[in-house]
Every structure is written in C-alpha cells, then in structure tokens.
Amino acid sequence: xxxxxxxxxxxxxxxxxxxxxxxxxxxxxxxxxxxxxxxxxxxxxxxxxxxxxxxxxxxxxxxxxxxxxxxxxxxxxxxxxxxxxxxxxxxxxxxxxxxxxxxxxxxxxxxxxxxxxxxxxxxxxxxxxxxxxxxxxxxxxxxxxxxxxxxxxxxxxxxxxxxxxxxxxxxxxxxxxxxxxxxxxxxxxxxxxxxxxxxxxxxxxxxxxxxxxxxxxxxxxxxxxxxxxxxxxxxxxxxxxxxxxxxxxxxxxxxxxxxxxxxxxxxxxxxxxxxxxxxxxxxxxxxxxxxxxxxxxxxxxxxxxxxxxxxxxx
Amino acid sequence: xxxxxxxxxxxxxxxxxxxxxxxxxxxxxxxxxxxxxxxxxxxxxxxxxxxxxxxxxxxxxxxxxxxxxxxxxxxxxxxxxxxxxxxxxxxxxxxxxxxxxxxxxxxxxxxxxxxxxxxxxxxxxxxxxxxxxxxxxxxxxxxxxxxxxxxxxxxxxxxxxxxxxxxxxxxxxxxxxxxxxxxxxxxxxxxxxxxxxxxxxxxxxxxxxxxxxxxxxxxxxxxxxxxxxxxxxxxxxxxxxxxxxxxxxxxxxxxxxxxxxxxxxxxxxxxxxxxxxxxxxxxxxxxxxxxxxxxxxxxxxxxxxxxxxx
Numbered sequence: 118x119x120x121x122x123x124x125x126x127x128x129x130x131x132x133x134x135x136x137x138x139x140x141x142x143x144x145x146x147x148x149x150x151x152x153x154x155x156x157x158x159x160x161x162x163x164x165x166x167x168x169x170x171x172x173x174x175x176x177x178x179x180x181x182x183x184x185x186x187x188x189x190x191x192x193x194x195x196x197x198x199x200x201x202x203x204x205x206x207x208x209x210x211x212x213x214x215x216x217x218x219x220x221x222x223x224x225x226x227x228x229x230x231x232x233x234x235x236x237x238x239x240x241x242x243x244x245x246x247x248x249x250x251x252x253x254x255x256x257x258x259x260x261x262x263x264x265x266x267x268x269x270x271x272x273x274x275x276x277x278x279x280x281x282x283x284x285x286x287x288x289x290x291x292x293x294x295x296x297x298x299x300x301x302x303x304x305x306x307x308x309x310x311x312x313x314x315x316x317x318x319x320x321x322x323x324x325x326x327x328x329x330x331x332x333x334x335x336x337x338x339x340x341x342x343x344x345x346x347x348x349x350x351x352x353x354x355x356x357x358x359x360x361x362x363x364x365x366x367x368x369x370x371x372x373x374x375x376x377x378x379x380x381x382x383x384x385x386x387x388x389x390x391x392x393x394x395x396x397x398x399x400x401x402x403x404x405x406x407x408x409x410x411x412x413x414x415x416x417x418x419x420x421x422x423x424x425x426x427x428x429x430x431x
Numbered sequence: 432x433x434x435x436x437x438x439x440x441x442x443x444x445x446x447x448x449x450x451x452x453x454x455x456x457x458x459x460x461x462x463x464x465x466x467x468x469x470x471x472x473x474x475x476x477x478x479x480x481x482x483x484x485x486x487x488x489x490x491x492x493x494x495x496x497x498x499x500x501x502x503x504x505x506x507x508x509x510x511x512x513x514x515x516x517x518x519x520x521x522x523x524x525x526x527x528x529x530x531x532x533x534x535x536x537x538x539x540x541x542x543x544x545x546x547x548x549x550x551x552x553x554x555x556x557x558x559x560x561x562x563x564x565x566x567x568x569x570x571x572x573x574x575x576x577x578x579x580x581x582x583x584x585x586x587x588x589x590x591x592x593x594x595x596x597x598x599x600x601x602x603x604x605x606x607x608x609x610x611x612x613x614x615x616x617x618x619x620x621x622x623x624x625x626x627x628x629x630x631x632x633x634x635x636x637x638x639x640x641x642x643x644x645x646x647x648x649x650x651x652x653x654x655x656x657x658x659x660x661x662x663x664x665x666x667x668x669x670x671x672x673x674x675x676x677x678x679x680x681x682x683x684x685x686x687x688x689x690x691x692x693x694x695x696x697x698x699x700x701x702x703x704x705x706x707x708x709x710x711x712x713x714x715x716x717x718x719x720x721x722x723x724x725x726x727x728x729x730x731x732x733x734x735x736x737x738x739x740x741x
Contacts, residue, residue: 121539127527128535129534130522131531157466246524248522248523250522251521251580252539254516255540256511256512257508258507258508430483
C-alpha cells in the first residue's frame with residue numbers, strides 16, 4: 118500500500134502542472150497581501166491605543182444610554198475585551214501580522230479547487246493515457262489502487278494547506294517585522310464574566326480545519342465522477358460548478374422547500390451551527406454531520422463499485 | 432503430471448457476453464510451457480477480448496481461466512503474479528523517465544531489486560537512454576521499455592497483444608528473435624496475438640485461429656510452414672507445355688498449371704528434386720525452381736472463409 122502511494126506521489130509531483138498549482142495559490146495570496154500592505158494607508162499598528170480609548174468611551178456611553186436592551190451582551194463583551202487589551206497592552210489582531218495570516222483562510226477555496234482538479238484527474242488520466250492497462254495487470258487489487266489514489270489526492274491537499282499556512286506566516290512576518298508574533302487572541306468565556314487569552318495560531322488552525330470539511334466533500338465528489346465516468350474534464354467541471362454554485366442554489370431552495378436541508382451544500386458549512394445560525398430551522402450539528410457522512414459513504418461506494426467492477430475496454 | 436508438463440494457461444469454456452451479445456463463446460485451449468503461442472484472427476474476432484480476460488482487465492462471463500493453477504477471476508493476485516504483459520500499445524507515463532516507469536511497476540511487486548531493473552534495461556538495450564523522459568522515445572524504444580516492464584519480475588508467462596504494431600521491419604525481426612530466445616532459454620510461455628499472418632508464421636510454435644469469438648483450429652507451425660501442408664513450387668522451364676505434361680505424369684493427383692509463363696505445381700518438399708530430375712532427363716531446360724510455401728495466410732483464409740467481420 119505504501120508503495121502504491123509512493124507511485125501516485127511520483128506521478129503527481131513529477132508533473133510540472135502540480136507545481137504550477139502551488140505557484141498559483143501562493144502567488145495569488147502573495148499578490149493580494151502585497152497590494153494590501155503597500156496600498157492601504159491606514160495602519161493601526163501605532164495608534165491602536167487612541168482608537169481603543171475612543172471605542173471604550175463610545176461603548177460605555179451607548180451602554181448607559183440603552184438601558185436594558187437585547188444587544189447589550191455583545192457590546193459588554195466588546196468593552197471587556199477592549200479594557201483587557203488596554204490594561205495588558207495587547208494590540209488588536211488586525212494590527213499584527215496575524216491579520217494577514219487570518220486572511221489566508223479565504224484562499225483555502227483555491228486549495229479546494231486545485232485538489233478537485235488533482236482528484237478529478239488522478240483516475241481518469243490513467244484511462245486517457247492508456248496506462249490503466251499497465252496498472253491493473255499487477256498483483257495489487259483494484260480497490261487498493263483506488264485507495265492509494267484517493268489518499269494521494271488528500272496528501273496533496275494537506276501539503277498545499279501546509280504550504281499556504283507556513284507561507285502566510287513567513288510572508289506576513291516579514292512584511293510586519295513579526296509584530297505580535299507571540300500574542301494571544303482575546304475572547305470572553307461562556308459565563309460572560311471573564312476575558313481569556315487563547316492562542317492565535319490555534320484559532321487559525323481551527324479555521325483551516327473547519328474549511329477542510331468542504332474540501333473533503335468536494336474532492337470526494339470529484340474523485341467519484343472521475344472513476345465513474347473516467348473523464349477528468351467532466352469530474353473537474355461538475356465539481357467546480359457545484360462548489361461555486363451549489364451553496365447559492367441551495368440557499369434559494371431553502372427559502373421555499375424544507376427538503377433543501379438534505380442537500381450536500383446545505384451541510385458543508387459547519388460554522389453555521391457553531392454560530393447558532395443554521396440555514397434551515399431545525400438543522401443541528403449532529404444532523405449535518407450525519408448527512409455529510411452519508412454523502413461521503415455514498416461517493417466512496419460508487420467510486421469503488423465502478424472502478425473495481427467495470428471492464429477496461431478501450 | 433509433474434509441473435513441467437501442466438500447461439501454464441488453461442482456458443475452459445470461456446465465454447464473454449456484453450449485454451445480450453456474445454463476444455467470445457465456449458473457448459477452450461491450453462498454452463504449454465516454453466512455446467510461443469499465436470492467437471490469430473481477423474479484426475473483431477475476439478483476440479483482444481480474450482487477452483483482456485486472461486489479464487483480468489475484463490470479467491469472464493462464463494468458464495474459467497487458470498494461470499499456473501490459479502483462477503484469474505477468483506484468485507487474481509496469485510494468478511497475475513506469474514504474468515508479464517503488454518496489452519495493445521506499451522503506454523507509459525511520458526512525463527517520467529524510462530527508469531522511473533520501471534521503478535513504478537517494480538514497486539507494485541515484491542522483491543524486485545534495483546539490480547534487476549538495471550539487468551532488464553541492459554537486456555532490452557536501453558541503457559543509454561533509460562534516464563531520459565519517455566516522451567523523447569521512439570515507438571521502438573517504447574516497445575522495448577514495454578518488454579522490459581513485462582520481464583521485470585521474471586514471469587513464466589508473457590502476454591503480448593499485437594506486439595508488432597508500429598514496429599519497423601528491423602524491430603519486428605528483433606522482437607521475434609528475442610521472443611524465441613526467451614521461450615527456449617527461460618522456458619517462458621509467450622502468448623502473442625496478431626492479425627498479421629506472415630509474422631505469426633515466423634514467430635510462433637503453435638497458433639490458435641479464432642473467428643467470431645469461436646475457436647476454429649489450433650495448429651503447430653513447423654519452420655516456415657504449417658505442418659502437413661504441401662508447398663507450391665514455381666518452375667521456369669522451356670518448353671513449358673512439355674514440362675506441364677511431365678509434371679502431370681509425375682503424379683496423378685498433382686495440381687499443376689501454367690501461370691504467368693511459369694509452371695506451378697503443388698508438391699511435397701521431398702518430391703521437388705525428383706520432378707526436376709525427370710524434367711532434365713526429358714531435355715527440358717530448367718532455369719529456376721522457386722518454392723512458395725502455402726502460407727498460413729492461405730490456410731487462414733481457407734479456414735475463416737475470407738472477409739466477413741464479426
């Protein structure tokens with residue numbers, strides 16, 4: 118099995134295409150970061166204390182004026198954080214290098230797209246090249262070969278995610294002189310009476326981890342289409358269209374139909390449950406995870422069924 | 432029966448149906464060890480389908496194929512252990528070097544050392560170019576690389592589907608000699624398929640002729656000639672009419688005629704000098720004697736009845 122994955126990796130990373138993908142993701146990110154760095158005038162780095170003093174004053178006044186109103190809780194928490202920051206001399210996140218690192222989570226969709234391309238191609242290309250006839254006449258079962266390709270796709274995604282994360286830390290570190298490198302992020306605890314310091318890097322990692330849910334589902338879908346239809350163009354096109362439009366369509370459907378909650382796209386974003394704002398009333402974290410598991414199992418089942426059972430005729 | 436005598440491949444009542452269409456019907460034959468076994472038939476006869484079933488690329492609808500005693504359909508990994516194959520063209524990863532391609536296939540089997548890869552590369556004569564990308568290779572070189580990957584694990588059965596496709600005459604000759612050598616020296620059975628009859632005549636010890644998915648005949652090929660069939664002899668003689676009479680008198684059953692100004696007779700090899708002696712005795716000037724063997728092609732066309740495609 119290990120050897121099969123090594124083979125897939127060799128076939129993947131010996132192609133210039135793979136490195137062009139790395140270049141596109143990191144290059145686009147660098148471009149956006151540099152644009153923001155050099156063309157945004159407002160730098161909060163130096164005067165964040167003045168800003169915070171103003172905010173504190175403003176917040177206190179609002180709270181006093183409001184009396185008891187529903188938005189107060191959030192405002193109070195905001196005020197607590199500002200006071201804590203001023204007291205302990207902790208600049209806001211967007212005044213440090215971590216601002217840019219946080220922005221890199223927005224580029225994870227590019228990682229997803231690239232991995233969809235890799236997964237959509239990894240089975241189908243063997244058929245296009247005709248090498249499938251060489252590959253399947255060895256003492257390795259078809260199921261193992263399929264699994265090795267699936268795992269190789271996710272190794273690619275992992276590598277690209279790690280590259281994006283470390284690149285963003287290094288780039289932003291250099292741009293901002295590593296300002297606030299070791300600083301924590303502030304949150305208010307559940308009871309709402311105490312400000313706590315949490316690791317910023319941990320928070321970034323959490324954002325990365327949550328977005329991999331979407332990545333895993335769309336890559337699995339692309340992989341399935343690739344092994345069922347043996348066409349990389351179809352697999353890549355369908356998956357990217359689904360990735361870009363699926364949520365939008367589901368959003369519209371959700372306004373009229375309750376069954377929209379059973380669609381894949383209604384469940385890929387798990388943050389909806391963390392923030393307590395599900396797409397459709399009645400959806401829970403457990404429901405979404407169960408739905409994702411069903412889709413995941415179905416996709417993989419069809420990949421396996423078609424890849425292992427069908428004749429290689431062309 | 433000891434191991435050396437059991438056939439390496441056994442097909443028993445093998446059928447392949449796609450939908451309601453029967454592509455292969457009730458095919459049964461054995462491939463013995465140490466022989467080059469030819470698989471002959473017109474396009475669409477089911478040669479490639481049969482080969483694909485043998486290497487597990489296609490499922491077998493009915494019947495059994497055993498390789499070294501292991502069933503291809505039920506015990507695939509064990510059966511394929513002994514097989515090296517090229518199905519149609521030797522497709523390789525063009526963006527990898529020849530060596531990386533071999534590395535790739537070596538990793539899919541147990542116990543192939545680096546030394547073995549180098550050995551096989553030297554064997555097929557690719558040592559100088561093996562570290563170049565396959566996309567720079569000529570078709571002949573790809574064919575050699577294909578043979579190399581098939582031989583990596585010292586198979587006891589080599590299956591080649593249309594191996595001479597796209598090879599130049601020198602390449603075909605080389606491949607032919609090489610296959611002969613392999614089968615003799617290493618006791619490897621070689622199964623080749625082709626629709627090029629003249630080639631099969633030169634390459635094979637035995638041929639199975641199939642048409643419309645059915646086995647028509649299995650024949651031994653002796654030298655350049657099918658066993659038991661007489662050769663056609665063309666004589667340039669003067670005067671030719673007299674020569675024809677003598678030839679007819681030579682044997683009552685003889686098939687003699689004048690064609691393109693030459694005397695054409697069907698004769699067994701040992702009768703050629705006898706006829707010649709009679710002609711010379713009768714004072715006829717014999718300028719040349721040419722044997723054109725009744726080729727496999729003629730036999731093949733006779734048996735398959737010519738041109739219809741399945």
